[in-house]
Amino acid sequence: xxxxxxxxxxxxxxxxxxPRDDTPYQQAVQRDYLREHGGRSVAETVELxxxxxxxxxxxxxxxxxxELPELLTRLLAGRGSQTVLVPPGLPPYWxxxxxxxxxxxxxxxTAHELDRVDSVVTxxxxxxxxxxxxxxxxxxxxxxxxxxxxxxxHICVVRVPEQVVSSVPQALELLDPTRPxxxxxxxxxxxxxxxxxxxxxxxxxxxxxxxxxxxxx
Amino acid sequence: xxxxxxxxPAFPKAAHEAVHNTTLRGNLRHATHTIxxxxxxxxxxxxDWAALRDAGKQIKDHTLRHLDRYLVQLEEAVxxxxxxxxxxxxxxxxxxxxxxxxxxxxxxxxxxxxSMATQExxxxxxxxxxxxxxxxxxxxxxxxxxxxxxxxxxxxPAIHRNRGEIRDIFAREMGEWGRPAPEGLxxxxxxxxxxxxxxxxxxxxxxxxxxxxxxxxxxxxxTLVVVESEGNGRMCLTLPETLISVVGIEKIVPTWQDLExxxxxxxxxxxxxxxxxxxxxxxxxxxxxxxxxxHLVLIDNGRTDTLADEVGRxxxxxxxxxxxxxxxxxxxxxxxxxxGSVYPGPIGAILSPQLRGTGSEIDASLPYASSLCGACxxxxxxxxxxxxxxxxxxxxxxxxxxxxxxxxxxVLKPAKGHAAERAAMRAARWAxxxxxxxxxxxxxxxxxxxFHPRTLPxxxxxWSASRDLPALPAEPFRDWWQxxxxxxxxxxxxxxxxxxxRGSxxRGSxxxxxxxxRTTGSTNGGKDTxx
Numbered sequence: 101x102x103x104x105x106x107x108x109x110x111x112x113x114x115x116x117x118x119p120r121d122d123t124p125y126q127q128a129v130q131r132d133y134l135r136e137h138g139g140r141s142v143a144e145t146v147e148l149x150x151x152x153x154x155x156x157x158x159x160x161x162x163x164x165x166x167e168l169p170e171l172l173t174r175l176l177a178g179r180g181s182q183t184v185l186v187p188p189g190l191p192p193y194w195x196x197x198x199x200x201x202x203x204x205x206x207x208x209x210t211a212h213e214l215d216r217v218d219s220v221v222t223x224x225x226x227x228x229x230x231x232x233x234x235x236x237x238x239x240x241x242x243x244x245x246x247x248x249x250x251x252x253x254h255i256c257v258v259r260v261p262e263q264v265v266s267s268v269p270q271a272l273e274l275l276d277p278t279r280p281x282x283x284x285x286x287x288x289x290x291x292x293x294x295x296x297x298x299x300x301x302x303x304x305x306x307x308x309x310x311x312x313x314x315x316x317x
Numbered sequence: 318x319x320x321x322x323x324x325x326p327a328f329p330k331a332a333h334e335a336v337h338n339t340t341l342r343g344n345l346r347h348a349t350h351t352i353x354x355x356x357x358x359x360x361x362x363x364x365d366w367a368a369l370r371d372a373g374k375q376i377k378d379h380t381l382r383h384l385d386r387y388l389v390q391l392e393e394a395v396x397x398x399x400x401x402x403x404x405x406x407x408x409x410x411x412x413x414x415x416x417x418x419x420x421x422x423x424x425x426x427x428x429x430x431x432s433m434a435t436q437e438x439x440x441x442x443x444x445x446x447x448x449x450x451x452x453x454x455x456x457x458x459x460x461x462x463x464x465x466x467x468x469x470x471x472x473x474p475a476i477h478r479n480r481g482e483i484r485d486i487f488a489r490e491m492g493e494w495g496r497p498a499p500e501g502l503x504x505x506x507x508x509x510x511x512x513x514x515x516x517x518x519x520x521x522x523x524x525x526x527x528x529x530x531x532x533x534x535x536x537x538x539x540t541l542v543v544v545e546s547e548g549n550g551r552m553c554l555t556l557p558e559t560l561i562s563v564v565g566i567e568k569i570v571p572t573w574q575d576l577e578x579x580x581x582x583x584x585x586x587x588x589x590x591x592x593x594x595x596x597x598x599x600x601x602x603x604x605x606x607x608x609x610x611x612h613l614v615l616i617d618n619g620r621t622d623t624l625a626d627e628v629g630r631x632x633x634x635x636x637x638x639x640x641x642x643x644x645x646x647x648x649x650x651x652x653x654x655x656x657g658s659v660y661p662g663p664i665g666a667i668l669s670p671q672l673r674g675t676g677s678e679i680d681a682s683l684p685y686a687s688s689l690c691g692a693c694x695x696x697x698x699x700x701x702x703x704x705x706x707x708x709x710x711x712x713x714x715x716x717x718x719x720x721x722x723x724x725x726x727x728v729l730k731p732a733k734g735h736a737a738e739r740a741a742m743r744a745a746r747w748a749x750x751x752x753x754x755x756x757x758x759x760x761x762x763x764x765x766x767x768f769h770p771r772t773l774p775x776x777x778x779x780w781s782a783s784r785d786l787p788a789l790p791a792e793p794f795r796d797w798w799q800x801x802x803x804x805x806x807x808x809x810x811x812x813x814x815x816x817x818x819r820g821s822x823x824r825g826s827x828x829x830x831x832x833x834x835r836t837t838g839s840t841n842g843g844k845d846t847x848x
Contacts, residue, residue, distance in 0.1 A: 104404040107566065107617045110724040111385045114625035118382045125571055128379040133368035133578070152591060207605040211522040211556050231592035244606045245555040245597075249548060268592075269577040277538040277573045278398070280603050283596035288548040291588060292457035292473055293480055293506040294344070295351045301456060301510050302517065303548025303595060 136266035137230055145229045146260045150311060152232025156286030157299045158307040165314040168257070172221060173197040175255055175308055181218035185247045189240025190221065194257070205243040214250040220304075221255045222248055225281075226263045227309075228271045233285040234258060234309065235271060245282055254304040256284070260311045325657030327682035329779060332651035341477050341652050348476045349643045355589035356640060356696070362591070363581065372578045374700040377634035380536075380569050381624060387536040387569045388615070394539025398601020400611040407723075411616045412443035415528065415561055418612050419449050422559050424525045430543060430550045431455035432530025433471065433637055434563050434616060436659040437672075440528070451528065452494075452520050454549035456513050463490040469653025469661060471639040472587050477652055480504040491516050517549065527553035527608065531564045532636065533579060534613075537572050540600045541613070544583060546593050554597050560608035566615050567624075567633040579636060582698040586638035619672030625721035628709040632667045634699040639664075641693035641703060647686055656683065663693035667706040674722055675714050681732045684710035715739070737776035759793035766791070 101109075122128075140148065150160045163171045176184060176198055184200040195202070203209075203217050223241035224234045234256050236242045248254050258264065265271050275281060288303030299305060325331060335341060360366050380387055392402045403418075405411035419427055427444070429435065429451050441451040441462075453462045460475035461468050464486040468474030475483065484504040491498040496516045502508060529550070533542040541562055543550050554560060570576065584593045602611050624630050642648045642662030653661030657679040658669040666687055670680040684707050693703040713720065715738065717729040731739065748755045766789045772781040798804070 102404070103406045103410060103617075106406050106724070107404050107615070107621060108385050108388065110617065110621035111388070111566075111624060113724065114621050114630075114721065115382060115384070117627055122382055123379075125379055129372055129375045129575075130368075131372060133365040133372055134363075137363060137365070156590075156594070215518070215522055228592075233592050238603065238606055245551065246607075249551045249555065268580050269574075272574060272577045272580075277535065277540045277598065278600050280600070280606060281596075281598040282551065283592070283598075285590070285592040285594050287594065288546070289594050290456045290506075290510055290547045292455070292460070292475060293483055293509055295348050295473065295476075296506045298506045298510045300507075301514055301547035301549065302454070302521070302552055 134267075135269050140229075140266065142261045145266050146264055146311065148266075149227055149229035149232065149258075149260075149264055152229065153234075153286070153309050154232075156232055157289070158232070158286045158309050160309050160311065162311045162313070165312055168194055168310065168312050169197045171310060172255065173199070175310075176200050176219055176221075179219065179253055179306075181253065183217045183219070185214070185217050185220035185243070185251060187222055187241055187243030187247065189242075190223065191241070195221065205247050207244075211246070211250060214246060217251045219253040219255065220247050220251045221257070223257050223259075224263065226265055226271055226274060227258045228265055228268060230267050231285060233271075233283050235275065236282045236284065237275065237279045238281075239279075245280055248282065248284070249303055252304050253306045253308075254284075254287075255308045255310060257310045257312055260313055325679045327678045328651075328655055328657070328686040329682060331655035331657065331679075332647075332686070335652045335655050336650050338652075340479070342650060344477055344479050345649055345652055348470075348473065349649045352589060352643045356586060356643065359585040359589040359591065363585070366582075369578055369582050370698055370700055373582055373636075373698055374634060376570055376575050376578060377636075377699055378631070380571055381567065381630060381633055384566065384569070384624065387571055388566060390536040391534055391539060391569055392615075394535075394537065395601060395611075395613050396539075398539045400539070400601040400613055403612060403614045405614055405616045405618070407618050408438035408616075411438045411563060411614055411618065412440055414614050415440060415563060416444060416447050416449065418559070418561050419444065419526055420447070422526050424449075426450040426452065426520075426524070427526040427528050427561075428452050428454050428520055428524040428553045428557065429458075430527070430529040430545065430553045431458045431474070432528070432563065433659060434530045434565050435528060436468065437565075438563070438616065438618060440563065452517070454517050454521070454553060455545075456510060456547060456549075459513055459517065460486060463487065463494065467654060468659060470642060471637050471660065471662070471664075472642075473639075477654070480506060480509065483509055487512050487516075495519060517552075521549075521552040521556055524553070524557045526559045526561065527557035529553055529560065529562045531562055531568055532583065533576060534564060534569050535571075535573050535576065536569050538600055540573065540598050542576065543597045544580075544593050545595050545597075546588065548595055551595055551597055554599065555607045557608055559610040559612070561612045561614065563614045563616060566617055566620050583636055583638055586636075586640040586696070586698040619674075621724060622674070622721045623668075623671040625726075626671065626709075629667065629671050629706050631701050632664065632671055632706060634701055635664050635668065636699060637664075638698055640696040640698065644692040644696050645687075646690065646692070647688055651686070656686065658683075663687060663703045663707075664701070667701075667703055667710060670710055670714075674720070675710070675729070675732060681714050684708075684714055756793070756795060759795065762789055763791055763793055 153160050181200050183203050186202045187205050225237040227234045287299050287307040288301050289299050290301045291297045395402050403414045444451045457475040470476040481504050487498040498512045531541040532544045584590045641664050645663050648662040656665045658665050660668045666683045670683050673680050675681045687707050689704045691704050714732045717731040720729050
């Protein structure tokens with residue numbers, strides 16, 4: 101007998117007490133928890149996102165769409181970034197004023213090559229206000245998962261208010277589980293030494309989030 | 318469960334040693350109190366906590382009750398998404414499968430995300446025996462691995478180490494495994510984290526095989542979820558060419574929507590954060606993004622035996638948040654190593670004896686590693702009634718009875734260590750059914766009471782080491798009853814006799830099977846005596 105059959109057989113014997121007409125899934129789970137916590141206006145939701153991002157040590161910036169190229173240029177220059185990773189579908193005008201050399205997100209590039217890049221700029225799939233989370237789903241303006249992981253500096257642009265949801269339940273409704281997802285809440289952190297929180301271990305030690313308005317979705 | 322910790326002494330002995338280690342106790346107290354306060358604040362932020370907790374319990378219960386169906390559904394979904402599913406009945410089989418898969422890649426090292434399941438089966442040791450080096454990449458796991466130590470907490474495995482000890486381990490050991498610690502390393506957490514970053518980065522960047530566990534698996538979509546903070550998880554999940562995930566069969570949730578419950582309750586319960594810094598989800602493989610080969614190894618290793626116990630199966634709801642450890646007064650003092658398992662604390666006390674059976678001394682002692690105060694149940698985000706299962710398992714240890722072992726129904730004999738307890742109960746039964754002998758014994762005991770020892774000899778020694786023995790009254794209750802005509806001659810009795818008299822009356826009238834008239838009489842008598 102294969103281990104598969106062995107295990108499934110053991111499971112079935114173990115569940116001999118469960119009646120055949122056991123309560124179906126839809127009725128077995130009471131979903132009377134909240135879809136979002138508290139009523140907020142759209143502006144307040146964006147405000148909460150900014151607050152919670154900052155609370156977990158992300159650096160939050162705001163600008164209008166037309167100011168974005170100038171802001172990104174300033175942020176990259178401020179860190180002295182010589183090279184910047186660019187996902188294939190990033191709107192070209194975002195980085196039009198940037199001096200740093202562009203490194204393109206290619207399947208063939210090695211982890212060591214990515215490790216030599218100073219910064220990465222991406223868009224996101226959505227952002228969750230209540231938890232201060234940005235979610236990336238690998239779309240062309242976000243690129244492969246590893247490009248937001250290996251470089252030490254990640255700038256993520258969130259279109260507000262269009263891309264902002266209040267809560268985790270609202271986010272899951274909009275996300276596609278067949279895509280690889282990365283949920284990011286602040287920069288890499290650890291609390292493994294005496295439970296003191298330290299920002300920055302293996303992922304980017306600096307996360308900057310730009311909340312941009314007026315980009316027309 | 319494998320023998321990673323076999324040969325451990327029973328909990329009382331291990332705990333006895335641990336509580337005398339003042340550094341350990343200090344480290345634990347600091348850590349558990351810090352996280353306890355933070356968790357309470359994080360939970361207080363969500364007004365629907367009770368509803369989320371109920372939903373989490375219901376989702377997990379429903380899944381467990383139909384686990385066969387969801388396992389098959391998961392297998393189909395993972396396979397359709399480009400993954401390969403393997404089934405392992407026990408630790409040895411799981412280790413054989415993983416070793417085979419790693420060897421097939423031609424590699425001799427793997428990077429690992431912290432995973433309870435691979436610790437449970439002793440994967441690192443099994444790989445090492447086959448010449449494959451497994452590098453732990455979670456900071457706390459790295460500290461444990463470099464220190465040739467054992468993890469002592471589910472979430473923070475190096476919770477028993479303070480920053481000075483960690484500095485010493487890094488300075489001494491890092492060079493043995495790869496990039497040495499920087500010269501002049503101090504004990505500030507930021508510097509220590511940085512040393513870990515440099516040390517591990519060279520391993521991440523060259524790794525071809527990653528090994529992980531998973532926090533959740535979604536049956537309907539075949540999606541796996543890993544929740545972490547440092548980014549080491551993302552490194553292991555996305556940089557290697559091959560990813561092998563080793564996951565317990567109980568980690569399933571039926572639908573994608575179910576994650577909305579656990580992604581709210583898990584971070585707040587474990588690290589006391591609104592959300593952990595990184596959560597990764599993947600479904601099979603994705604062209605040109607991340608590992609192009611994905612294996613899922615589903616492990617039983619005692620889980621189906623646990624499932625067969627209608628009271629004990631609720632332990633399989635556990636989402637490994639570790640909130641129960643942080644509130645437990647026993648864990649706080651004894652530390653995680655005393656539990657002799659990768660699952661310490663209250664959840665370990667009910668999970669290990671079920672996964673491994675109660676055959677060993679340590680497993681038979683674990684259901685007693687608790688004060689039954691109930692704090693663990695209060696904080697559990699999936700409402701596992703740990704005290705209920707503890708009492709259930711104590712009964713099993715003492716009395717034996719039907720259990721399932723490796724899928725077979727067997728009748729367990731009472732555990733050896735409890736022979737004295739059973740002998741005492743048998744003696745009591747005999748004495749209570751022989752009134753003459755009982756009377757003589759009681760009188761004798763009263764008259765010799767100044768010669769009684771303060772601690773019990775033999776098997777009772779451990780019990781009386783931490784308790785005062787109750788004082789015997791100068792006069793047995795029966796003598797007092799006769800002398801005072803059932804308390805109607807109001808002489809007040811002898812000193813101390815009142816309290817003891819009331820106690821024995823209660824026990825005597827329920828347990829002794831006396832007549833209705835006498836029962837009423839003795840109850841009244843007892844009350845009068847007390848006043």
